[in-house]
Amino acid sequence: MKLLTHNVLTSKCIRGVTVGYPLLIKATNVKVSEVEFKPDFVAKVLPKIEWDVLANAAESLGHWQNLPKELPNNYENDTDFLKKIHRVLLEVEVIQGELICPESGRKFPITNGIANMLLNEDEV
């Protein structure tokens, strides 16, 4: 699971959960793998990112690289900045671990980098 995915993933499909966001990450295996850098994609997706959620997630995994606490203005042409964000969003990956719903405490396992969001019959 990439941190971009984590940034948009919720547990709101559980009955009774209203927001289900952000999910808490407990990681036991984190990998950084190279992904082709597309500055225009990063610049375009950034306005949709919940910056605090990204910061907390990356920090908890030890991959925040001293990025600023707030999203700076005029980042479109700041290649260094976009590269760092690219790394955080797309290259850092949780391979094993779990996600925890902030409202219900329900745990979702992450195996081989894939978050298992399947719910039981009595949860939907």
Add this chain to the structure above:
Amino acid sequence: MSRPEHLAPPEIFYNEDEAKKYTQNSRIIEIQEQMSERAIELLLLPEDTSCFLLDIGCGSGLSGSVLEEQGHFWIGMDISTAMLDVALEREVEGDLVLSDMGQGCPFRAGAFDGAISISAIQWLCNADKSHHRPVQRLYKFFSTLYACLSRTARAVLQFYPENDEQMELVTSQAMKAGFYGGVVIDYPNSTKAKKFFLVLMTGGNVPLPKGLGTEGDSNGVDYAKRERVKKQRGKPLKSVKNWIQEKKERRRRQGRDVRPDSKYTGRKRSGRF
């Protein structure tokens, strides 16, 4: 032909064996890729920008690979671990989530610039478990899909409705969830090439384009494309060689590194290695 949805639930039907067979079959690959291209075309994304897309029932990533090829980044959701494992093996760029679309799309509001689904949502019309209610599952799916799309986004879902009732069932639940749009039918007069694309819009009603291979499909379809379509009429499958060449040409247009064509392009290997 028997429909896989009648044989077993998707997570059982798409087991390790089936996932491998599916992803190695060159005819399947070709058809899935063609339908994915058409779906992306119907998404009407802003030109020359990389978008953030959702692929519903992404399977082993055949549809996702086409999204990648066109420069987009995707998240795929699927209910079959075996299919997702093959996607991992294929080292797709997109990120994968194991989930059941009938339980909803587990994403926050406005996350995606668009969504596609290729050959998956007909599965929602079946009750695979005693507690499944197809109408409710369809509604849950469409309403949560609506929520996770940005306000100008579209969703294009190619599917195989079993009959008119299913088509009606699926479309009515999509509309009830707030979507505008309807079904575009490509090649309606060909039993083999006929394809259904549910085109859903979030931001107001815009007339749907005509299906390919219909009278007057000039509407919104450019000349080159119509020519290509004309050539295909009656023989839905391109030859392997043409297909490879077209694919190379596409990649060249995207400025990618592509091997030059030679007399060996698209030929079978002699097997004398």
